[in-house]
Amino acid sequence: MSTVLRVLVVDDQPLMRSGFSMMLGVEPDLEVIGDAADGAQAVEMCRRLRPDVVLMDVQMPGTDGIEATRLITGEALARVLILTTFDRDDYLFDALRAGAGGFLLKNSDPQDLVDGVRAVGHGHALLAPEVTRRVIERLTAPTAPDPGDGSPAPEGSRPAALDELTARETEVLRLVARGLSNAEIARTLVVGEATVKTHVSACLSKLHLRDRVQAVVLAYEAGLVQPGE
Structure with missing residues (x-):
């Protein structure tokens, strides 16, 4: 992997794509090589551009971030960092199973986002503290009578x-x-x-x-x- 991490930004909102791209683009070790408005476009661009990291929104029209993550990681095209607002908990866990390597909230500090892209790009798994707590809550929620002992x-x-x-x-x-x-x-x-x-x-x-x-x-x-x- 090159010293400079090549990043693809995926979000259906133009302002979000622009903001994330500018935020990451000023870092000397990060290069934003493009952006995509939906999952299908993201997969096509990954196949063509081979980024190191995909910053992936979840809720998008057409091919959503979960399916795009499954395709991207399944073909080993790039590592995926999910950026979520927790509007749908099931999206988070489906994305985990789809192969995402990291999760951050959209209200994270800018530096946390930058550090997260670096971490995932260099092969480290990343869970924001809020995400970890949400994972724990979901996975430990009883689906059958809980003895409580x-x-x-x-x-x-x-x-x-x-x-x-x-x-x-x-x-x-x-x-x-x-x-x-x-x-x-x-x-x-x-x-x-x-x-x-x-x-x-x-x-x-x-x-x-x-x-x-x-x-x-x-x-x-x-x-x-x-x-x-």
């Missing part, structure tokens, strides 16, 4: 691959699900950051996960982490 998730919702993790790997996965960075995990466990990276990589490999975003989803869906921990 912290008992494990119902059988069938816990992947068997979790049993392949070592005790330390499971501990690291829980900390990842709580939103800690590798450096914070290293301080918590009093180990080196390189050791943490090794454990995280092992977790992703054993659980067949693409990135930390998917790890967060799996940990909460499986009941490995409970709200408030």
Whole structure:
């Protein structure tokens, strides 16, 4: 990947596209190579221009951001950073499953947006704190009578691959699900950051996960982490 990250901005509102493009374009390590008004146009431009990062709106006419994300990540055309307003929670979780690598809110600070584009562009998963809380709320909302005693998730919702993790790997996965960075995990466990990276990589490999975003989803869906921990 080049030093300068090439960015495609996708939003159905011209003012939003213009604003995001100007915001990102002034950064020396970011280059906005184009913008698209809908998902279909975004996919076509990704195939033609091969950006490093797509800044993707969700709710758009025609091909929405979820389907566009699925196509873009499915063809490994670019990494996708979703920018959402949470108008539809189901969009967020569908986009997670579609392969998005990061999520920010449209009311985020400009610097958070810039840093988010950089993070996703360099292969790091990103969940804004507000997004993490929303993910947790959604994934832990009871769909059946809840015993309320912290008992494990119902059988069938816990992947068997979790049993392949070592005790330390499971501990690291829980900390990842709580939103800690590798450096914070290293301080918590009093180990080196390189050791943490090794454990995280092992977790992703054993659980067949693409990135930390998917790890967060799996940990909460499986009941490995409970709200408030």
